């Protein structure tokens with residue numbers, strides 16, 4: 001059969017590959033001039049640094065099948081994400097601290113030498129605002145968990161810049177657990193498998209798409225009228241875009257990257273956050289630190305700014321607050337009444353998805369679809385419910 005993948009990102013590539021291996025004829029279209037979607041990496045011509053063009057991407061997962069899957073296409077080398085932040089301490093002095101907030105952060109920030117149990121008592125008994133009995137907002141939850149000083153230095157400014165609103169306007173549910181570690185573990189992720197593709201994500205996705213039954217067409221914008229030329233469409237573009245935004249637009253945050261170069265090592269780490277609200281960017285990424293096995297004299301850096309997405313911007317982070325979820329629910333109803341298309345991936349289901357989850361869902365979708373073909377059942381609009 002003939003199937004169309006709209007989008008040459010991870011979703012389109014993984015589903016396309018699975019169906020190509022099952023003997024079907026796959027066309028993959030992408031409006032961009034390259035494959036890879038937002039995971040796209042490119043070697044900078046001047047410095048030789050592998051640049052994560054749409055923002056830093058670190059692979060991390062507990063899913064052994066997904067880890068084996070990516071390692072089947074590309075060599076992954078060890079990489080641990082160790083983030084730093086520039087913020088002000090309780091005396092108002094600027095300093096560089098370790099993230100996520102851990103025992104090193106606490107001891108440096110409060111100029112103490114606490115051991116784990118002492119630090120836990122200090123935070124929960126002396127810092128946490130226990131007068132807040134039933135936290136309703138992100139701000140109240142953070143104040144309740146860690147108190148004013150840590151909240152203001154590490155959560156408040158960054159959140160305001162990232163989401164464009166005050167933490168008192170965001171729900172408490174965003175901060176589900178105590179966001180502090182009482183040991184010196186500064187590995188950003190807890191996952192068992194973590195690494196970086198040796199030749200970049202573009203090379204990996206290129207290998208996934210490299211199959212005789214797959215044809216890739218770049219700089220090709222999908223037009224809904226073409227759907228009838230295929231037996232089924234897998235659409236990893238924006239859900240509301242499929243319906244020409246007829247009910248309105250689902251809200252996104254977008255990112256602006258201000259690129260600059262440097263001779264040598266600019267900041268000594270891959271990611272430096274900026275916690276203060278009057279520094280307009282959220283973080284600076286120094287891309288060469290993502291490949292510690294390579295040596296480059298020159299350096300490529302991105303200052304990252306977050307703002308509300310306008311229609312012509314790249315949609316990055318779905319907002320998914322009450323208003324957006326109501327609109328999403330209406331689009332889901334429209335989608336479920338449509339046949340011949342399955343909505344997939346981060347844009348098709350309007351959710352933030354890490355790469356491993358994207359691959360897991362893509363594999364499950366492809367397998368579920370093959371089963372539908374075998375049983376003659378109608379393929380659903382969503383194999384994973386967006387709400």
Ligand SMILES: Cc1cc2nc3c(=O)[nH]c(=O)nc-3n(C[C@H](O)[C@H](O)[C@H](O)COP(=O)(O)OP(=O)(O)OC[C@H]3O[C@@H](n4cnc5c(N)ncnc54)[C@H](O)[C@@H]3O)c2cc1C
Nearest residue numbers: 007009010011031037038055057058222237345346354355
């Ligand atoms: C800033 C940022 C940092 C991230 N960091 C990490 C990280 O560290 N670790 C991690 O695991 N995950 C990370 N992610 C998540 C990761 O980017 C996603 O998991 C992944 O990109 C999802 O793949 P996808 O194929 O669903 O979507 P995408 O990569 O967005 O691909 C969709 C593709 O569809 C194309 N398209 C859309 N509409 C049309 C149309 N009408 N016609 C033709 N083509 C169309 C687009 O051009 C795009 O190439 C990050 C995401 C962002 C935004």
